[in-house]
Amino acid sequence: MNLYIIFIVTFxxxxxxxxxxxxxxxxxxxxNDMYGxxxxxxxxxxxxxxxxxxxxxxxxxxHFDDKDNRTFKQIYYTDDSHFKSGGPVFVMIQGEGDASPDxxxxxxxxxxKSAEQFNAFTATLExxxxxxxxxxxxxxxxxxxxxxxxxxxxDTAEFIQYLTKKLSLNGKVIVFGASxxxxxxxxxxxxxxxxAVGAIASSATVLAEVxxxxxxxxxxxxxxxxxxxxxxEASQTLDELLTTPEGVKKVRQMFKLCDxxxxxxxxxxxxxxxxxxxxxxxxxxxxxDIDGICRIMNDPSGGTPLQRYAKQHxxxxxxxxxxxxxxxxxxxxxxxxxKGVGVRQWTYQVCTEFGDFVTTNVKDCLFGHNIPVHMHxxxxxxxxxPQITVQTIQKxxxxxxxxxxxxxxxxxxxxxxxxxxxxxxxLSVLQDLSNSTKAVMISGQGHGxxxxxxxxxxxxxxxxxxxITNQLQEYLK
Amino acid sequence: MNLYIIFIVTFxxxxxxxxxxxxxxxxxxxxNDMYGxxxxxxxxxxxxxxxxxxxxxxxxxxHFDDKDNRTFKQIYYTDDSHFKSGGPVFVMIQGEGDASPDxxxxxxxxxxKSAEQFNAFTATLExxxxxxxxxxxxxxxxxxxxxxxxxxxxDTAEFIQYLTKKLSLNGKVIVFGASxxxxxxxxxxxxxxxxAVGAIASSATVLAEVxxxxxxxxxxxxxxxxxxxxxxEASQTLDELLTTPEGVKKVRQMFKLCDxxxxxxxxxxxxxxxxxxxxxxxxxxxxxDIDGICRIMNDPSGGTPLQRYAKQHxxxxxxxxxxxxxxxxxxxxxxxxxKGVGVRQWTYQVCTEFGDFVTTNVKDCLFGHNIPVHMHxxxxxxxxxPQITVQTIQKxxxxxxxxxxxxxxxxxxxxxxxxxxxxxxxLSVLQDLSNSTKAVMISGQGHGxxxxxxxxxxxxxxxxxxxITNQLQEYLK
Numbered sequence: 001m002n003l004y005i006i007f008i009v010t011f012x013x014x015x016x017x018x019x020x021x022x023x024x025x026x027x028x029x030x031x032n033d034m035y036g037x038x039x040x041x042x043x044x045x046x047x048x049x050x051x052x053x054x055x056x057x058x059x060x061x062x063h064f065d066d067k068d069n070r071t072f073k074q075i076y077y078t079d080d081s082h083f084k085s086g087g088p089v090f091v092m093i094q095g096e097g098d099a100s101p102d103x104x105x106x107x108x109x110x111x112x113k114s115a116e117q118f119n120a121f122t123a124t125l126e127x128x129x130x131x132x133x134x135x136x137x138x139x140x141x142x143x144x145x146x147x148x149x150x151x152x153x154x155d156t157a158e159f160i161q162y163l164t165k166k167l168s169l170n171g172k173v174i175v176f177g178a179s180x181x182x183x184x185x186x187x188x189x190x191x192x193x194x195x196a197v198g199a200i201a202s203s204a205t206v207l208a209e210v211x212x213x214x215x216x217x218x219x220x221x222x223x224x225x226x227x228x229x230x231x232x233e234a235s236q237t238l239d240e241l242l243t244t245p246e247g248v249k250k251v252r253q254m255f256k257l258c259d260x261x262x263x264x265x266x267x268x269x270x271x272x273x274x275x276x277x278x279x280x281x282x283x284x285x286x287x288x289d290i291d292g293i294c295r296i297m298n299d300p301s302g303g304t305p306l307q308r309y310a311k312q313h314x315x316x317x318x319x320x321x322x323x324x325x326x327x328x329x330x331x332x333x334x335x336x337x338x339k340g341v342g343v344r345q346w347t348y349q350v351c352t353e354f355g356d357f358v359t360t361n362v363k364d365c366l367f368g369h370n371i372p373v374h375m376h377x378x379x380x381x382x383x384x385x386p387q388i389t390v391q392t393i394q395k396x397x398x399x400x401x402x403x404x405x406x407x408x409x410x411x412x413x414x415x416x417x418x419x420x421x422x423x424x425x426x427l428s429v430l431q432d433l434s435n436s437t438k439a440v441m442i443s444g445q446g447h448g449x450x451x452x453x454x455x456x457x458x459x460x461x462x463x464x465x466x467x468i469t470n471q472l473q474e475y476l477k
Numbered sequence: 478m479n480l481y482i483i484f485i486v487t488f489x490x491x492x493x494x495x496x497x498x499x500x501x502x503x504x505x506x507x508x509n510d511m512y513g514x515x516x517x518x519x520x521x522x523x524x525x526x527x528x529x530x531x532x533x534x535x536x537x538x539x540h541f542d543d544k545d546n547r548t549f550k551q552i553y554y555t556d557d558s559h560f561k562s563g564g565p566v567f568v569m570i571q572g573e574g575d576a577s578p579d580x581x582x583x584x585x586x587x588x589x590k591s592a593e594q595f596n597a598f599t600a601t602l603e604x605x606x607x608x609x610x611x612x613x614x615x616x617x618x619x620x621x622x623x624x625x626x627x628x629x630x631x632d633t634a635e636f637i638q639y640l641t642k643k644l645s646l647n648g649k650v651i652v653f654g655a656s657x658x659x660x661x662x663x664x665x666x667x668x669x670x671x672x673a674v675g676a677i678a679s680s681a682t683v684l685a686e687v688x689x690x691x692x693x694x695x696x697x698x699x700x701x702x703x704x705x706x707x708x709x710e711a712s713q714t715l716d717e718l719l720t721t722p723e724g725v726k727k728v729r730q731m732f733k734l735c736d737x738x739x740x741x742x743x744x745x746x747x748x749x750x751x752x753x754x755x756x757x758x759x760x761x762x763x764x765x766d767i768d769g770i771c772r773i774m775n776d777p778s779g780g781t782p783l784q785r786y787a788k789q790h791x792x793x794x795x796x797x798x799x800x801x802x803x804x805x806x807x808x809x810x811x812x813x814x815x816k817g818v819g820v821r822q823w824t825y826q827v828c829t830e831f832g833d834f835v836t837t838n839v840k841d842c843l844f845g846h847n848i849p850v851h852m853h854x855x856x857x858x859x860x861x862x863p864q865i866t867v868q869t870i871q872k873x874x875x876x877x878x879x880x881x882x883x884x885x886x887x888x889x890x891x892x893x894x895x896x897x898x899x900x901x902x903x904l905s906v907l908q909d910l911s912n913s914t915k916a917v918m919i920s921g922q923g924h925g926x927x928x929x930x931x932x933x934x935x936x937x938x939x940x941x942x943x944x945i946t947n948q949l950q951e952y953l954k
Binding site for chain 2: 064065066067145148150157161190191192193194195197352396402403404405406408409410411412
């Protein structure tokens with residue numbers, strides 16, 4: 001059978017045969033499911049939520065060509081449960097996945113908690129090309145042309161103006177977002193300062209880099225010295241084994257790879273190592289069972305570090321093997337069906353806008369040295385066409401950083417919050433930029449953790465939430 | 478003969494037969510010559526200037542479509558006469574006319590004066606579609622598609638990055654501009670805060686309005702009560718005369734209009750009144766011979782106010798008559814030759830982006846009541862096509878103000894300077910917006926006056942220049 005591990009899963013039901021279902025599968029730092037990089041808040045099963053129906057805004061397809069009057073239906077949700085006349089408007093900017101209305105209704109959403117406190121109207125807009133907000137019937141390269149950060153920001157601007165006018169909402173507007181959408185929130189405040197008075201930008205990956213090599217560096221830090229060192233040793237052994245036919249045979253057995261696994265194409269090797277690495281990194285990114293991983297990796301009774309690493313990754317059933325073929329990945333990514341969960345669209349964005357390619361190019365990388373930038377560029381090129389090269393991506397990255405300001409954006413009224421464990425904090429703002437633009441590092445937390453509220457949250461989360469609340473008070477003065 | 482008065486003059490040599498050559502002719506608040514709304518500094522004839530040759534940057538035609546790789550040659554000038562290593566970079570943003578290198582070299586340019594003081598490198602970039610920076614061989618509607626504020630701002634961003642990289646200029650960047658280009662400077666700081674640390678925005682018309690009715694209100698204030706009242710009486714008489722055949726005959730004689738002048742089309746009436754009004758308003762806008770105008774208007778020996786008004790406008794030679802035909806205006810505006818002085822392009826911008834149509838809709842307008850918004854909209858539609866309506870312009874205006882923030886832009890590090898006499902100050906920022914964004918009203922001065930430096934300048938100009946210098950010091954800290 002042909003069982004993709006992590007990399008190529010485009011539909012949730014593709015990997016339920018594997019044993020990795022209890023952990024988020026990851027693609028390029030984005031979990032392979034409909035929600036993308038930020039998990040919706042987990043509902044309290046006892047809470048009876050007001051049913052929120054999707055509404056549709058006729059959004060302009062291309063904000064940057066006045067002659068083009070095409071539109072598409074963009075989904076949005078609103079809730080006035082906590083709104084009092086004259087109150088502010090809180091808008092959750094959505095990122096690379098389906099928009100969940102829970103963000104604006106569920107009491108475990110920090111934005112909802114804030115809305116209660118500030119009597120705010122809440123709204124959220126699905127990102128173009130994700131979820132049901134599809135401009136076209138497919139995601140062919142030609143049709144992906146209008147998928148970009150700039151179009152998404154302009155969507156947000158048009159939508160907010162439409163909504164506030166339609167409902168006569170005269171209060172100030174604050175935008176929220178996490179991860180890519182956190183960057184969108186910060187960028188929105190930067191570029192549309194006359195529409196939003198402030199932004200809460202959680203785990204906002206504002207810096208673009210072709211080679212996001214710091215990512216695995218943070219993973220190493222988050223796992224701790226001993227655990228990282230064991231993974232490092234496992235990876236070194238693995239890298240060595242993969243250089244000889246006998247070694248490859250051994251790796252196939254240990255990791256239950258199908259016999260077709262072919263190391264003569266280095267992309268297959270990169271693809272294998274990347275899958276293994278991102279399985280660990282994904283757990284770290286969302287602070288899920290780091291202890292469990294390290295328990296296995298640090299337990300000498302599990303054999304050599306490599307044996308522990310193999311055990312850590314689990315094994316398919318007796319009859320299954322992992323079929324690791326880079327070309328299958330390309331094939332899977334070339335599905336241009338409308339209802340994908342967003343991996344293809346997200347890959348298009350990284351390939352054309354910001355890179356942020358996770359590699360093993362950091363010193364003493366715990367995952368060896370077999371994940372080069374080249375693998376990512378090759379995939380971009382194989383999936384979207386040979387016009388994409390390392391030069392075009394570098395140029396896009398440079399343009400983006402010059403335009404948005406990288407890690408030192410010249411922007412007022414933004415809170416940049418990050419989790420200390422989250423490897424993506426390496427692309428965010430970690431220091432206060434001014435009296436009104438603050439950074440807060442939340443110790444012991446992962447990606448976008450502060451978007452969720454809980455009465456039992458850790459002190460570090462509570463501190464971050466208090467800081468955000470204080471800043472909201474300032475921004476809404 | 479067919480002698481256009483003011484409105485339709487597209488080439489300087491069109492009106493040398495008239496007697497109006499000693500005053501700038503105006504179209505929609507923009508003088509009808511190659512420089513547009515800001516006059517280059519007047520050279521000291523004794524000063525030997527370094528010769529500055531034009532350079533060419535291969536600018537992207539469309540910054541908002543990654544797939545479109547077309548470029549055009551955009552002219553720029555640079556000067557390092559005052560530059561010392563590590564010094565800042567001062568960029569003069571050009572507006573709706575030919576770029577004059579005098580702005581970056583002549584000692585009567587305030588930016589040059591500032592460059593001396595701050596050891597700055599100076600540069601200026603011609604605005605796309607004006608001067609020699611033509612993307613196409615003609616200015617057909619189809620080819621004007623890429624003429625917009627947003628494209629011009631992106632041009633500036635690309636150019637600054639190119640220039641500073643090429644010449645290894647590491648100092649901070651300040652943008653300067655006046656009038657429309659003053660708005661561009663402020664907008665540039667607002668939207669590209671990571672590229673420019675500040676902006677000096679002289680007479681920056683940042684607010685867009687379909688009906689810029691306040692314009693004639695300021696003209697009235699600037700002329701003073703007596704002078705305005707005499708013009709008002711003249712205009713009232715004129716408006717009345719134009720309602721009867723006998724009256725029209727009288728007007729034809731007084732203003733030497735050709736016999737073909739036809740008031741059955743109200744656009745011809747509007748066109749006549751507009752020409753007369755803008756002749757006065759242009760003088761006020763640039764503070765040129767206001768005293769001379771009022772001397773004539775206030776002199777009872779000149780006959781009735783209307784007779785004085787006719788005298789004020791001068792008369793063509795015995796054999797000449799003014800041929801005032803709205804349809805001729807449309808014809809003239811439809812010339813799509815490449816080397817126009819920019820009136821067609823400027824009209825395209827007002828018709829598609831910001832309106833700012835000067836009308837007589839202000840209370841007790843000194844020019845009567847015959848210049849409606851309709852005249853301007855009709856011209857837009859007749860010249861650029863029926864897709865332009867009052868609704869499309871209103872929408873463009875609303876979008877622009879929401880995006881840039883109108884008279885209350887959320888922007889740091891900008892000086893907004895305005896002349897008290899200048900009717901366009903009604904569209905600018907007249908009050909401090911923050912500790913770093915300052916407004917200064919320069920009494921007794923016209924449009925963009927502070928872009929020019931003189932050792933003998935008035936106290937109000939000196940005060941404004943001192944304020945700008947202090948702010949530059951802050952921005953460059």
